[in-house]
Amino acid sequence: MGQSTSTQTMSAHMVSSSDNNEKTSRFSPQALLQLVQETCAHPLGSAERQRGLTQLIRHLTPQLWRTYDAYYADALQQTWIYFCRNLCEATTGRAYDPTVATVATWLNAYLRRRLQDFEIAENRKRAITVSQSSGFRANSDDALDPIDRLSAPPDVPPWLEQIRAWALSNPDLEKIHVGKHPQVTARLLILKRLPPETPWKNLAAEYGISIGTLSSFYQRQCLVKLREYGKSQGYF
Known part of the structure; x- marks a missing residue:
C-alpha cells in the first residue's frame, strides 16, 4: 500500500x-x-x-x-x-x-x-x-495543507544541465577526493555546489569535515576543473 x-x-x-x-x-x-x-x-x-x-x-x-x-x-x-x-x-x-x-x-x-x-x-x-510535539492538534489552524508545501519546479538553464552532465560523466572527478575522505570527491562537491547550492555548514555536518577544509579543497581542485571545462565549452 x-x-x-x-x-x-x-x-x-x-x-x-x-x-x-x-x-x-x-x-x-x-x-x-x-x-x-x-x-x-x-x-x-x-x-x-x-x-x-x-x-x-x-x-x-x-x-x-x-x-x-x-x-x-x-x-x-x-x-x-x-x-x-x-x-x-x-x-x-x-x-x-x-x-x-x-x-x-x-x-x-x-x-x-x-x-x-x-x-x-x-x-x-x-x-x-x-x-514529539506535545502541542500538536490534528485540526490545528496552523496545520499546513500538503499543497502549500509544494515548491514550483526550478527553471534550469541549459548550461547548468551541461555542467551537471559533464560532472557526472567525468571519471577523473571521482578520483580526486578530500584527504582521508574518499567518499567526498570533486564530483560530489561540484554537484552539491551547483545552484541551488548546499550550504558549506550542511556539508561539513554531513561528512564530518571542517568548512575550511571543504572550501579549500573546492577552491584548489573543483574550481580548477570547472574553469577548464568552461574554457573548453567557450563559456568564458
Missing part, C-alpha cells in the same frame, strides 16, 4: 518537459540504443566514453520522470551516478540490459525507487516530529 500511495503522489506531481527540450526528447529509442552501444564500445575512463555519456545524459534528461518534491534533485543525482556506473558494466548494480527495457524506462524505474526511498524517509521524520 505504501508503494502504491507513493506512486500516486508522484503521479499527481508529475510535470512535462519544457518546450526547449521537445526536439531532444524526440531522440528515438533505436537511436539512443545505438549511442549506448557506441559509448560502451570505448574503454572505461576514456574521453570517448565520457563524451558518449554526456550526450546520453543530454538526450535522456527530457524523458525522465519529474516531480515537485524537494528531494527530487538528490534522487536525480543518485540516478545519474547509477547510470554512469552501470550502463556498460555492473559496478554498483546490474548492468543495463537492452533486451529488458529501453534505457529511459530503466532509468525511470531506478529514479522512482529513489524517490520512494526519500518519501519514506521524509514520512518517518515527519512522524517523529509530530509525535
Whole structure:
C-alpha cells in the first residue's frame, strides 16, 4: 500500500518537459540504443566514453520522470551516478540490459525507487516530529495543507544541465577526493555546489569535515576543473 500511495503522489506531481527540450526528447529509442552501444564500445575512463555519456545524459534528461518534491534533485543525482556506473558494466548494480527495457524506462524505474526511498524517509521524520510535539492538534489552524508545501519546479538553464552532465560523466572527478575522505570527491562537491547550492555548514555536518577544509579543497581542485571545462565549452 505504501508503494502504491507513493506512486500516486508522484503521479499527481508529475510535470512535462519544457518546450526547449521537445526536439531532444524526440531522440528515438533505436537511436539512443545505438549511442549506448557506441559509448560502451570505448574503454572505461576514456574521453570517448565520457563524451558518449554526456550526450546520453543530454538526450535522456527530457524523458525522465519529474516531480515537485524537494528531494527530487538528490534522487536525480543518485540516478545519474547509477547510470554512469552501470550502463556498460555492473559496478554498483546490474548492468543495463537492452533486451529488458529501453534505457529511459530503466532509468525511470531506478529514479522512482529513489524517490520512494526519500518519501519514506521524509514520512518517518515527519512522524517523529509530530509525535514529539506535545502541542500538536490534528485540526490545528496552523496545520499546513500538503499543497502549500509544494515548491514550483526550478527553471534550469541549459548550461547548468551541461555542467551537471559533464560532472557526472567525468571519471577523473571521482578520483580526486578530500584527504582521508574518499567518499567526498570533486564530483560530489561540484554537484552539491551547483545552484541551488548546499550550504558549506550542511556539508561539513554531513561528512564530518571542517568548512575550511571543504572550501579549500573546492577552491584548489573543483574550481580548477570547472574553469577548464568552461574554457573548453567557450563559456568564458
